Amino acid sequence: xxxxxxSLMSFFFCVFMALQVQHSAAFGDGVAVGDVAPDFKLMxxxxxxxxxxxxxxxxxxxxxxxxxxxxxxxxxxxxIIQLHEAxxxxxxxxxxxxxxxxxxxxxxxxxxxxxxASEKKFRFPYLVDESQQVAKAYGAKRTPHVYVVFNTAEGPxxxxxxxxxxxxxxxxxxxxxxxxxxxxxxxxxKLPSTSLTKAIGCTIKWKx
Amino acid sequence: xxxxxxxxxxxxxxGIEEVNLATLQSRINRxxxxxxxxxxxxxxxxxxxxxxxxxxxxxxxxxxxxxxVLLVSLDSPEDRMKKVEPFIRRRGYTRSQVVVLNxxxxxxxxxxxxxxxxxxxxxxxxxxxxRRLFGEFQFDEVKLDSTFQSFRKGSQ
Numbered sequence: 001x002x003x004x005x006x007s008l009m010s011f012f013f014c015v016f017m018a019l020q021v022q023h024s025a026a027f028g029d030g031v032a033v034g035d036v037a038p039d040f041k042l043m044x045x046x047x048x049x050x051x052x053x054x055x056x057x058x059x060x061x062x063x064x065x066x067x068x069x070x071x072x073x074x075x076x077x078x079x080i081i082q083l084h085e086a087x088x089x090x091x092x093x094x095x096x097x098x099x100x101x102x103x104x105x106x107x108x109x110x111x112x113x114x115x116x117a118s119e120k121k122f123r124f125p126y127l128v129d130e131s132q133q134v135a136k137a138y139g140a141k142r143t144p145h146v147y148v149v150f151n152t153a154e155g156p157x158x159x160x161x162x163x164x165x166x167x168x169x170x171x172x173x174x175x176x177x178x179x180x181x182x183x184x185x186x187x188x189x190k191l192p193s194t195s196l197t198k199a200i201g202c203t204i205k206w207k208x
Numbered sequence: 209x210x211x212x213x214x215x216x217x218x219x220x221x222x223g224i225e226e227v228n229l230a231t232l233q234s235r236i237n238r239x240x241x242x243x244x245x246x247x248x249x250x251x252x253x254x255x256x257x258x259x260x261x262x263x264x265x266x267x268x269x270x271x272x273x274x275x276x277v278l279l280v281s282l283d284s285p286e287d288r289m290k291k292v293e294p295f296i297r298r299r300g301y302t303r304s305q306v307v308v309l310n311x312x313x314x315x316x317x318x319x320x321x322x323x324x325x326x327x328x329x330x331x332x333x334x335x336x337x338x339r340r341l342f343g344e345f346q347f348d349e350v351k352l353d354s355t356f357q358s359f360r361k362g363s364q
Contacts, residue, residue, distance in 0.1 A: 071252040105254075141326040141344075166313045169284040173312070197315040200282055203255060203328040203344070 030139010033195040037063075037149040037156040038137040042097065042127035045110075045117045050095070050125045052149070052156060059091030060150040060159075060186060062179060065129075065140040067098045068116050069107035070202035073143045075168050077120060080144070083164070083179060084124045092148070092183045094124040099135035100143070100205040108205070135204055142201030146179055150186050159186060162197030224293050226285055227307045229317045235278065235307075240337035242274040243360050248309075248321075248331045250282045251291045255346055256330040260299065262349040266356060267303035275356075277304040282329060285310045334359045 031037065041051045055061045064080055066073040084094035102109040110128050117126045129135050138147055148160035160182035165174040182192035227235070236244040247263050249256035260279065267277035279301070281292050288308045296306050311317045318327050322342035325331055334341040334356065341359050345351075 142328045163315060166315055168314075169286075175313075178315075198318040198325070198327040200250075200314045200318070200327050200329065202253060203330075 029136060031137070031147070031158050031161075033158055033161055035158050036154070037147065037158050038134070039156075040097075040127075040129075040134040040137070042129055042134060043110075044125040044127050045114045045122075050127055052095075055093070055095070055149075056151055056156070058093060058151065060148065060156070060183075062087060062092055062094045062183065063138070063147040063149060064094060064096045064144050064164075065099055065135055065138070065142075065146075065204070066096050066144040067100045067105070067108045067202070068112050069100075069105050070143045072168050072199075072201045075171075076144050076164055079164055079171060081120065081122070083183075086180070087183050088124070090183075090187055092187070096122065096124060096126045097129050097134060098126065099129040099132050099140060101132070101207045103207075104205040132204075132207060140204060142199070142203055144201060148179060148182050148186070148192070160192050160195050163199030166197075168200065223306070224281075224288060224296065225307045226288060226310045229309070229311050229320060232280065232307065232309060236276075236333075236335050239274065242276055243334065243336040243356070244276050244278060245356060246278045246280060246333040246335065248280050248282060248329050248333075250329060251287065251295050252283070253329050259330055259347045259352075260301070262347050262352045264299075264301045264304050265349050266352055269353070270356075271303060275360075279304050279306045281306065281308045283308060336360070
């Protein structure tokens with residue numbers, strides 16, 4: 001009897017594992033909206049390690065895969081700073097992560113990240129994803145690529161993936177501010193009405 | 209009169225057209241016998257710029273066959289005269305057709321190019337009649353040529 005229960009349990013475990021595999025295959029690489037946000041531990045420009053779990057007392061976080069060199073990232077730099085200024089006090093600070101291979105783009109080296117962070121007076125961490133494992137775990141494809149994370153009882157949940165807004169080249173011509181709208185909804189206790197957007201951006205420079 | 213001539217010549221030489229998605233779509237559907245190789249690029253995108261010579265070489269190699277190489281720049285429209293034209297002139301690309309896509313809201317049109325597109329460039333669409341092949345490829349001359357040939361073979 002006891003044996004039966006164990007075999008039944010292992011049967012369910014196998015089914016569960018199979019579903020997990022199917023799930024990740026169906027979504028390709030990375031996370032989908034509603035998935036648990038993968039934890040990470042990366043070095044900040046100040047030399048300290050930052051973990052997503054450091055943020056579990058906040059309402060959530062705005063994770064931005066970005067870099068120094070990409071013209072789209074540069075166009076969005078001030079808007080990323082503004083997001084942090086607007087939402088860090090409301091419980092959604094920005095965490096910037098540079099996933100690019102610095103041997104391919106020297107401008108994105110750790111040293112140059114430090115320079116940029118101090119020039120632009122980043123008040124949020126600017127982390128280096130040296131192994132590129134975090135970008136892969138999230139499924140980030142380009143810079144900038146945003147993941148809005150909302151802390152729930154079950155852990156940090158990805159609630160928005162995509163672009164910052166609908167106009168990269170002209171901040172004054174923006175009509176829809178996707179990240180702002182998503183975070184505002186979450187603060188109001190609602191799910192974001194738009195949870196996934198696509199945007200043009202620089203391909204992440206992967207290691208060979 | 210000479211001013212008028214200069215103005216006309218200016219228009220002729222400016223060469224690079226600004227298109228919206230509808231115009232672009234009609235351009236790559238003109239003939240079902242023609243293979244269109246549509247590459248999405250920008251002057252600021254390093255891997256894009258690196259693979260452009262392969263596209264111009266493809267256009268030259270198959271110049272006598274029903275195929276068109278269309279280089280769709282995603283530079284902002286205000287960079288069309290400032291960056292895209294000088295770049296194309298400097299590179300001496302004459303076989304490829306070049307346009308600048310003027311569609312301000314990428315989230316509305318990326319899926320219309322192809323639902324599998326993440327929005328990263330370079331990205332290339334091969335199209336012939338109803339057959340399509342899309343990918344965020346990174347091509348060199350050999351790889352582009354073999355992809356083009358196998359796509360064409362499959363669509364005959």
